[in-house]
Amino acid sequence: MVGMSGGVDSSVAALLxxxxxxxxxxxxxxxxxxxxxxxxxxxxxxxxDVQDVCAIIDIPCYAVNFEKEYQDRxxxxxxxxxxxxxxxxxxxxxxxxxxxxxxxxxxxxLGASKMATGHFVQSETRNGHTLLLRxxxxxxxxxxxxxxxxxxxxxxxxxxxxxxxxxxxxxxxxENGLPVSTKKDSTGVCFIGERNFRAFLQNYLxxxxxxxxxxxxxxxxxxxxxxxxxxxxxxxxxxxxxxDGRSWFVVAKDVAHNVLVVSQGEDSPRLxxxxxxxxxxxxxxxxxxxxxxxxxxxxxxxxxxQPDQSAxxxxxxxxxxxxxxxxxxxVTPGQSVVLYAGEVxxxxxxxxxxxxxxxxxxxxx
RNA sequence: UGGGGUAUCGCCAAGCGGUAAGGCACGGGACUUUGACUCCCGCAUUCGUAGGUUCAAAUCCUGCUACCCCAG
Numbered sequence: 333m334v335g336m337s338g339g340v341d342s343s344v345a346a347l348l349x350x351x352x353x354x355x356x357x358x359x360x361x362x363x364x365x366x367x368x369x370x371x372x373x374x375x376x377x378x379x380x381d382v383q384d385v386c387a388i389i390d391i392p393c394y395a396v397n398f399e400k401e402y403q404d405r406x407x408x409x410x411x412x413x414x415x416x417x418x419x420x421x422x423x424x425x426x427x428x429x430x431x432x433x434x435x436x437x438x439x440x441x442l443g444a445s446k447m448a449t450g451h452f453v454q455s456e457t458r459n460g461h462t463l464l465l466r467x468x469x470x471x472x473x474x475x476x477x478x479x480x481x482x483x484x485x486x487x488x489x490x491x492x493x494x495x496x497x498x499x500x501x502x503x504x505x506x507e508n509g510l511p512v513s514t515k516k517d518s519t520g521v522c523f524i525g526e527r528n529f530r531a532f533l534q535n536y537l538x539x540x541x542x543x544x545x546x547x548x549x550x551x552x553x554x555x556x557x558x559x560x561x562x563x564x565x566x567x568x569x570x571x572x573x574x575x576d577g578r579s580w581f582v583v584a585k586d587v588a589h590n591v592l593v594v595s596q597g598e599d600s601p602r603l604x605x606x607x608x609x610x611x612x613x614x615x616x617x618x619x620x621x622x623x624x625x626x627x628x629x630x631x632x633x634x635x636x637x638q639p640d641q642s643a644x645x646x647x648x649x650x651x652x653x654x655x656x657x658x659x660x661x662x663v664t665p666g667q668s669v670v671l672y673a674g675e676v677x678x679x680x681x682x683x684x685x686x687x688x689x690x691x692x693x694x695x696x697x
Numbered sequence: 698u699g700g701g702g703u704a705u706c707g708c709c710a711a712g713c714g715g716u717a718a719g720g721c722a723c724g725g726g727a728c729u730u731u732g733a734c735u736c737c738c739g740c741a742u743u744c745g746u747a748g749g750u751u752c753a754a755a756u757c758c759u760g761c762u763a764c765c766c767c768a769g
Contacts, residue, residue: 337730410731421731451730477730519729529732562732572722573708579721581734596721598734637729662733 333357333439334448335431336385336393338378340512341450343385344501345492347508349448350389357444358386358393361435363402363523374525381512388510398434402523405429411536417587418666419562423522424680428480436488446490453478453677454494455486462486464616464677469497476636479670479680480614530560530568542590544571547583547602555592558585564603564662569594604659607690608634610652610669610681621678624648631672632656634663634683645671646694652681653694660686 334346336358350356360382362375379395386393406425413420431449439447452467453475462483467473493501498517505513520526537559544553553571555561561568565582572580575596583602584593595602615621622628624647631640632654642657654669663669663686670680 339730414732419732423731426730474730517729520731522730525730565733566735567723567733570722571708572720573710574721575709577709577720635733636731664732667732 333359333442333444333446335435335450336360336382337450337518338381338385338512338515339450339518340501340505340510340515341452341493343381343450343510343512344504345448345450345490346385346391347389347504347510348492349490350391354446356389356391357442358382358391359435359439360393360395361398361430361523362395363398363430364525365399366524381515384511388508396435396438398430401434402426402430405434413666414533414537414559416666417558417585419664420666421668423477424480424668426522427478428485432478432481432485432489436485440488447488448490448492450493451478451491452494452498453491455489455491457487461617461619465494465675466672466677467491467493468495471637472498474636475672475677476633476668476670479616479668479677481616482614483616483618486616530556533560540590542592544569544592544594547593547595552580552594558587558590558592561585561592563664566598603662605663605686605688606656606659607687607694608654608656608660608663608669608683609685609687609691610654610683611650613647613650613652613679613681615647615679616677617679620647621673622647628671630678633670633672634660635667640672648693650681651684651693653691655690655694 334342334349334356336342336346338360346356346358360379362379364375366373382393382395406422406429409425410420410422432447436447451474452469452472454465454467456463456465464475464478464481464486466475496504502513518525524532537557539557539560541554541556542558543551544555545551552574553569555569561582563582563584566579569580569582571594578597580594580596581598581600581603582592583595583600585591586593593602627644627646629642629644632643632645633640641660644655644657646653646655652669652671663683665683665685667683668680669683671678
């Protein structure tokens with residue numbers, strides 16, 4: 333059973349499985365019911381595309397609705413995080429809770445032996461354990477979004493396009509006459525789509541205006557609510573001309589005082605840190621690569637598409653302490669940090685706080 | 698009320714008689730399955746206002762208006 337979004341990747345994934353002799357069923361997930369900023373319900377077009385593609389590759393297709401699950405298990409957390417002044421990544425949760433849980437269960441219940449998606453990642457079974465590997469196309473690798481999965485989920489999953497480049501995928505779509513071969517890559521929150529993010533959030537979060545202040549407390553503007561900004565952000569502050577003429581960036585959120593702390597210049601020291609503490613640590617493997625308290629050298633990503641950063645990490649219970657070799661810019665609470673050993677995605681955690689000095693747990697390790 | 702100064706894009710700011718730099722903000726696009734960052738493009742026929750001098754003024758002169766500083 334292939335989860336089909338109406339995009340090129342999942343369409344080609346279904347096509348490839350069909351060509352490989354699988355008994356393929358395409359399933360479209362509708363998890364969000366709302367028109368986009370232009371008053372268009374993109375899900376309607378996407379569902380049509382799925383139907384058209386399935387007709388061409390000659391497989392049955394169905395649609396399922398996980399709106400309730402999405403609302404309860406993903407969106408609720410998303411809003412709760414924003415209310416706390418953090419910046420969540422709903423898509424990592426969406427993969428764990430919806431695509432690789434609700435959808436996976438759905439597929440298994442209907443008797444499917446495997447589920448597949450159009451993610452640019454690869455999996456491989458070594459010594460009886462299934463690993464998550466980066467997609468072959470380094471520019472499109474999506475393992476960052478799948479770090480919350482567990483072995484058990486990966487065992488049931490196939491990633492037919494993971495070994496290819498985006499260009500190859502499009503070429504295959506083209507050769508096989510799939511109408512979505514030139515469809516633009518989707519962006520924005522999964523299932524919700526590209527939005528004017530601030531306007532979108534305003535539908536759910538109350539605006540609590542307050543001051544924008546410099547690090548030394550000088551008021552330089554007003555914000556519309558801390559939730560509407562994230563660390564390292566430049567656009568949308570609306571302050572210009574004052575000071576030395578350089579751009580202003582968000583360097584901190586003072587939730588207690590409802591103050592957005594801003595600084596001039598993209599290189600504000602306040603934005604750069606080497607150490608971080610993260611929670612909700614997940615190892616993809618059932619057996620962690622190292623025991624708690626043992627330092628592990630690996631590479632990490634603090635955001636999607638960030639080049640690999642060398643670091644030493646230390647797991648302790650469900651927390652992860654990170655010491656990056658280089659200073660990291662705008663590591664943001666609520667965001668995910670994902671760990672890699674070469675091509676293998678080990679897992680990850682959610683950033684809680686950053687620091688310029690090692691945390692107690694990291695000292696002398 | 699005297700004396701002095703300043704008035705150029707939302708903000709900061711070049712310009713000094715030859716036909717409006719730049720930065721920030723903002724808008725659009727690219728990039729992107731989170732949020733951000735980044736990159737590219739756009740952004741004053743007009744220089745507080747009314748006259749005057751000149752072939753030609755934001756740039757010189759005069760009146761008016763506003764703000765600032767000093768004196769009261």
